[in-house]
Amino acid sequence: MEENRENSTETVCSEDGEKVASEKPKKSGLRKFVVALVLFLAAVGAAIGIAAIAGGADGIKALGAFVSDQLLGMKWLDMLIGKAMTGMLGESFASSRWGGAIRFFVYDVIKIMFLLCLLIFVISYVQSYFPPERTKKILGRYKGIWANVMGALLGTVTPFCSCSSIPIFMGFTRAGISSGVTFSFLISSPLVDLGAFVLLSSVFGFPIAIAYVVVGLVLAVVGGTIIEKTGVGGNVRDFISQGGAVETVGETPTKKERLIYARDQMLGTLKKVWIYILVGVGIGAAIHNFIPQEWIQAVLGEDKWYGVLVASVVGVPMYADIFGTIPVAEALFFKGVGVGTILSFMMSVTALSLPSLIMLSKAVKPKLLFWFIVIVVAGIIAIGYIFNAFNFMFVREV
Amino acid sequence: MKIVTLGNCCKKSKQNHENAVRAAEKCGIAEPVENTGDYFVIASYGVMSTPALVIDGKVVASGRMLTEEQIEKLIRERM
Structure with missing residues (x-):
């Protein structure tokens, strides 16, 4: 596992034209990511604009709450996990202490891991x-x-x-x-x-x-x-x-080198901190419910x-x-x-x-x-x- | 051609050195590739973040790990 990841990072790093085989998918992967990022930023801008037109200052405020609760906070994910647990394991378990702790754990791990990957990439690019x-x-x-x-x-x-x-x-x-x-x-x-x-x-x-x-x-x-x-x-x-x-x-560095750097940083950081996150969320879940x-x-x-x-x-x-x-x-x-x-x-x-x-x-x-x-x-x-x-x-x- | 890799405290720096050794071998450089983690030496090159690569007294990369292929290219450019 460890070995594999090392290797994959290394192929990504290689600048040389010799590795033609690995060159193609890498390039399109990077390009796709850039396109996604640009689209995302455009969507954010459009959303703020629409909110401002529709509701003025209140519209922007409501949008702010939506962004922090639903987009960044992923409250919908919490709801979804809660519903899934009730459906699979029954109402009594879902509302029990263990049910609550597991819900907190699953929700927080997914949320933090997702935000972490996205953030480290963007931050590393800026850095x-x-x-x-x-x-x-x-x-x-x-x-x-x-x-x-x-x-x-x-x-x-x-x-x-x-x-x-x-x-x-x-x-x-x-x-x-x-x-x-x-x-x-x-x-x-x-x-x-x-x-x-x-x-x-x-x-x-x-x-x-x-x-x-x-x-x-x-x-x-x-x-x-x-x-x-x-x-x-x-x-x-x-x-x-x-x-x-x-x-x-x-x-x-060129733009491509920056993107590669950002991707390596993301993988490296994830490898380094995932255990802290699991422990942190575990402690959090224990405090939360017990x-x-x-x-x-x-x-x-x-x-x-x-x-x-x-x-x-x-x-x-x-x-x-x-x-x-x-x-x-x-x-x-x-x-x-x-x-x-x-x-x-x-x-x-x-x-x-x-x-x-x-x-x-x-x-x-x-x-x-x-x-x-x-x-x-x-x-x-x-x-x-x-x-x-x-x-x-x-x-x-x- | 004298090649020095700077930094040996983290995995990235060590990997950087290994890559440099392999690249030098490929290019047929007889002189051994040196490695140092000495802060004096690092600072005397004006480098503030490791890993870094020095070829013939000139810093060619700092703050990032290079692959074997990248280093090979840098060496050949200077041969």
């Missing part, structure tokens, strides 16, 4: 325009707070795995990019991306998704600025800043002052992809846990992880690492309390 080398060049043009803002924004679109974080750190520092901007980039990178935005819209609706992205970016900008202004940002290991700036090489609401309310309830603290601190050592975290958050949301508490939990799971901290500790001195963790955790906790205070703005019928 292929922002390799770290280019990001470095762009960042070099900005000064002051705008550099931090750009750092945070580019962090959301620049692809890198944890093994690239040291070369990126070195490249940024040697190019004269300040520590604050580098940290704005490093904070926003795992925290905010298009995938998180779409998944959050699908589960919680657009207001919470937009709020998540905005506060994530603010945290990155503020965190980076604090690190720089307090001077702790200077505590990088000597080898990072030694040596002069090197002109980086940029290459411009853990009494009172227990959760007792620990994470909005009226408990320590709810956000518990959620943030518990999340730090946990290492999961945003895709594995969302089902857990979803289940907590249905149990009436405050939006702020949930955001804190998700942010602390994704922003700080052991592997990335270990890599970072090779590049910075303990003092900076310590303050980096303190600032990020404090920011996440503050976000939780602020959101819980404004909870009423986000609560919607579920």
